[in-house]
Amino acid sequence: MTRTPAIRRTGRPGRPGYDLDSLLAVAVKVFNDKGYDGTSMDVLAERLGLSKSSIYHHVSGKQELLELALNRALNALFAVTTEAGATEGRYIDRLEYLVRRSVEILVAELPYVTLLLRVRGNTAVERRALARRREFDTFVSSLVAAAAEEGDLAPDLDPDLVARLLFGTVNSLIEWYRPRAGITADDLADTVISMTFDGLRRT
Amino acid sequence: MTRTPAIRRTGRPGRPGYDLDSLLAVAVKVFNDKGYDGTSMDVLAERLGLSKSSIYHHVSGKQELLELALNRALNALFAVTTEAGATEGRYIDRLEYLVRRSVEILVAELPYVTLLLRVRGNTAVERRALARRREFDTFVSSLVAAAAEEGDLAPDLDPDLVARLLFGTVNSLIEWYRPRAGITADDLADTVISMTFDGLRRT
Incomplete structure (x- = not known):
């Protein structure tokens, strides 16, 4: 679903202008600071310096903001599972690749991954995200099991x-x-992989 | 500081009786469920099935409950740092010992450690706990550095x-x-140590 942004960056100081991405970035920061349940549309509007009706030009409400944010993290992680590094070669190397890329995604998308990891399943949107996390975990477990078999x-x-x-x-x-x-x-x-794949102890 | 428990277990069904330890266990569960900031003395009293004045026979308020709970986790962790396994022998072995014992304490004191790890420093009690956590982290870092030197x-x-x-x-x-x-x-x-000290990759 695409929406026409009602307000675009104007370049004028003191007049906040948002496209969906920059609006989402602020919303995710507020969700991480105050918790999703503790964030009302009023709080979001105040932090964005927008009226609630301006926010509704972009999204249907805070549930949609949450879903967009969680999917951003989940889509990045799932994209890795289809990359060559995670689908070709020995399974131990695929696993190492998945860990390396997951660290990179965590760093690049830190607020989004943080939000994802704090989801507890209070709403349908959160439960869908938890289901996708379990699907990702199952993929990881399958690589570990296959590496053991090899x-x-x-x-x-x-x-x-x-x-x-x-x-x-x-x-x-x-x-x-x-x-x-x-x-x-x-x-x-490098350090995560050195510790977990090669071990800290010099043999 | 010791207090005389005002209410002891009576064995009569339906009449909750608490000593300080069992009162603390319930309080920590509520803190972990609702967050410390979100837990009032009224909520605690309701969950305990006690009047607030009965709680005040045991502790001065929820701050003291928090401090007792955090210190229970911290004291257990710090006790390990003076055990022979953490103070004698090669540093890599001391480090491994500290990790093993920390896992054991986490399992044995799970609600208390959970509360400790969620502390964000909003009150003086929490800031003292964070300072002790940093002190523990410094001890861990010193073992790692010494193991590298060896x-x-x-x-x-x-x-x-x-x-x-x-x-x-x-x-x-x-x-x-x-x-x-x-x-x-x-x-x-065993699995934590196998992964982090020896590495997952069979060489």
Whole structure:
């Protein structure tokens, strides 16, 4: 569904102009600060410096903003699952590729991924997002299990548990990583992969 | 500071009796469900089936309940830092010991650790807890740095980043682990350590 933005950036200082993307960016920041349930359309309008009717030119309401935001994170993650790095070659390498790209997406889309990871399933939109997250987790588990079958995974590990721990490590980045911290996405991904695939202990 | 419990377990059905520990357990559950800021003494009293004045026989208010709960988690974690396993031997082994014991404490004290990890620093009690968390993180970083100096850590890793990732992995367990899930603390700790110290990739 496309909508004609009612207000565009004008360049005039003090007159906020938004297209859907920039409106969504502000909404996601407010959702992350105050919680989705704690954010009313009135609060959003105030933070955007817009009337509620101006917001309704872009979206049907805060549910649609939430869905757009969650889908932005989910679509980025699912896109990786069809990339060559995740669909060709040995499964342990596909798994490593998926972890690396997930770190990159987390860094590039930090507010959107943060919102996604805090979803608890209070609304239909949130439950759909949780269902897609489970689908992604199932894909990760299948790569871990296939890597074990190919003999490339350390033995005696439970694939579902490994999948949870791997993405627990990746997802924990939202708790402290901020783009200004001077650590690049590459540094992060290299260290995550070094720790989880090669291990910290020098053998 | 000790207080004389005003109400003890009576064994009579339908008459809730609490000592400080059991009162704290209920309070922590409510804090985790509704958020500390969203929990009033009225809500606590209702969930406990007590009058507010009965709660005040045990504690001075919800701030004290929060502090007792956070200190329970923090004291357990800090106790590990003085155990022999964390203070003797090669540093990589001390680090591994600290990770294993931290998983055990997370499992044993799950609601308390969960509350601790969600603290954002809105009150003096919370800020003190955050300061103690930073002190713990510094201890972890120092072990990682010392393990690197002893030549037991994979090269070219940033000690602070490794410390964050290691405890990011451990702390991510609160997002999904539930005691009834059929995975023991030992299983969890073994798999966390296998992944992070030895690596998933079979070499």
